Amino acid sequence: MLSLYIGNKNYSSWSMRAGVLLDAFAVPYTEHALAFDDFSADGAFKQNIGKVSAAGKVPVLVDGDITVWDSLAIAEYVAESFPDKALWPRDKAARAHARAISAEMHSGFNALRNACPMNIDADLAAIGQTLWQENAALRADVAYLESVWGKLLADGREYLFGEFCIADAFYAPVVTRLKSYALPVNELTLAYMARIQAHPAVDKWVQAALQEQTFVAVDEPYRQHR
Template sequence: MTLALVIGNKNYSSWSMRPWLALKASGIAFEERFIPLYTNQADKKRILDITPAGKVPALIDGEVTIWDSLAIIEYVAERFPEAGLWPETPASRAHARSISAEMHSGFSALRRECGMNLHRPIRAKPLSDNARADIARIQELWTNCRQRAAKAGPFLFGTFGAADAMYAPIIHRFRTYAIDVFPPVREYMDAMMALPAFRQWTEEGLAETLVIEKFEID
């Protein structure tokens, strides 16, 4: 039975992007089901009919439904171990899970002040001290990972994996809001933006025409 991934708008939905990218970049077959966000009560009910959390993304695997981006990625990693979404060694797996969990629960100032919006013209904006601290921490994380995995490949742990999927929307935020980054961070961003699955999400997000005013952050 083919997996089904329920997602929101590719232009805005950073949480939908994470498991979508993990599946697509790993070559795992799935059916994409799109439900527009914040449009009408009928669409809201469609989401509630899938998961009581009332949010996307959600992964449907037969009678099993998983919601929350990180939970979906963990499920997919267990279901398809050959995809190698987590590093092989226990120490590297623990490191990858730690930074993925930090992304999942942290960086609220950056997420609030620099929402994902692929259509937004690229330009800088004033940011709070907290958002700047988030940016510094992310750059520290990425630089440390790249130093450790420099010989293994261009991604956080060498080959593409779950941690890359979790941080993928940050790459769009750094690009869209013209955030200055260190050279190792720029190299990592370039590698991610060259990934075919990343390019596909971006192109399809840019092709969307639905505007959600609450997400149109200056």
């Protein structure tokens, strides 16, 4: 049985990618939730995750004596472990494309990630409006995001590569950000956002996030309480 170490579902976008992926493909696993704190070296989070991974971050996947940290490495490991499940598209060109946009999410979109940290239960529409007016890099990230999604979704497909795949799991936290901050996006994006939010694995994560009561100050640049 796989073990997945994650952070708070409301805040941990990297954990969400791994958790949604495993659930979307019905991969059995045991979840180990480690509560976020101020991430100080002697705090409970770092002490506990440090027993599992020297990197000291979530998500971490443990499969027997194999430990995989980093969401993209986890996605690749799970795809390789369950070749029948088509976590990546079967078609070589589509798979290359899906890998490219997943890696791009993993290493890019810095303005969007920095200005709009994931906060599933928050209504940050007013903050989003201000950020949108003041932050040209954020507007550029969203414009580029919509061009990436738009080229794929223009033919009416349900998910980025037809069937739900790793790329959709990687962009699921982006969908929650666009929603929490109510960033202005086009109809095609809104429709894809709705489909992602309705996906059972995403909905399961979101519902659990909404149940959490913890307020983590380091993840809350815009609120004083929940």
